[in-house]
Amino acid sequence: MIRVLVVDDQEMYRVGLRAILESERDIAVSGEAADGDEAISKARSTRPDVVLMDVRMPNRNGIEATRAITGQPPGTPTPRVIILTTFDVDDYVFEALHAGASGFLLKDATPAEILGAVRVVAAGDALLAPAATRRLVEEFVARPRIAPRPSSVLADLTERELEVFKLIASGAANAEIAAALYIAEQTVKSHVSRILAKLGVRDRVHAVVLGYETGIVTPGSGPVPR
Numbered sequence: 522m523i524r525v526l527v528v529d530d531q532e533m534y535r536v537g538l539r540a541i542l543e544s545e546r547d548i549a550v551s552g553e554a555a556d557g558d559e560a561i562s563k564a565r566s567t568r569p570d571v572v573l574m575d576v577r578m579p580n581r582n583g584i585e586a587t588r589a590i591t592g593q594p595p596g597t598p599t600p601r602v603i604i605l606t607t608f609d610v611d612d613y614v615f616e617a618l619h620a621g622a623s624g625f626l627l628k629d630a631t632p633a634e635i636l637g638a639v640r641v642v643a644a645g646d647a648l649l650a651p652a653a654t655r656r657l658v659e660e661f662v663a664r665p666r667i668a669p670r671p672s673s674v675l676a677d678l679t680e681r682e683l684e685v686f687k688l689i690a691s692g693a694a695n696a697e698i699a700a701a702l703y704i705a706e707q708t709v710k711s712h713v714s715r716i717l718a719k720l721g722v723r724d725r726v727h728a729v730v731l732g733y734e735t736g737i738v739t740p741g742s743g744p745v746p747r
Contacts, residue, residue, distance in 0.1 A: 530555050571639050572602045604617045682719070685713065
């Protein structure tokens with residue numbers, strides 16, 4: 522059972538999300554929160570697997586709440602956060618990447634997209650769809666205020682792992698990586714797990730960010746996630 526915490530300052534929107542989520546047998550709503558402070562408290566008390574987090578809220582915004590929720594000591598069970606935003610390019614959302622968010626959803630997403638997002642993120646993957654996420658990542662890492670990271674951070678990767686990492690950073694899915702490198706999809710999954718561990722990144726969203734920051738891929742290159 523996937524436990525979800527719904528965080529939004531609009532009660533009607535929370536009610537709608539709860540109805541969508543609880544219509545599924547494999548998903549349960551662990552609680553609701555109307556602001557960032559309450560979100561942090563509810564995340565600690567209900568221990569959800571996934572948090573659907575609004576960005577703009579009173580008292581403490583979604584970015585600050587995301588940072589607090591995901592910034593747990595190593596080994597501590599940490600919920601994965603999906604950022605909910607009204608706009609496909611939102612200044613707050615750029616900051617959410619570095620706060621630890623694992624994905625993004627527009628608030629006008631369909632029920633199927635919402636349910637799919639929850640399942641993808643709960644399974645340990647990052648949500649690189651809808652396509653707006655790719656634009657958010659590209660614009661975020663292209664901003665002058667982001668200092669380039671040295672490529673030496675990739676030094677521990679083997680030649681094959683570096684090939685896989687380049688494809689991850691370009692937005693390729695496991696099946697696409699397997700086809701490109703002529704290897705089994707299960708082998709790709711093993712490579713991805715080792716790569717994320719070696720690089721110290723929590724999921725594929727942050728691997729994409731690292732790929733841009735190190736210059737191994739550039740904005741506009743590679744496939745656009747679906």
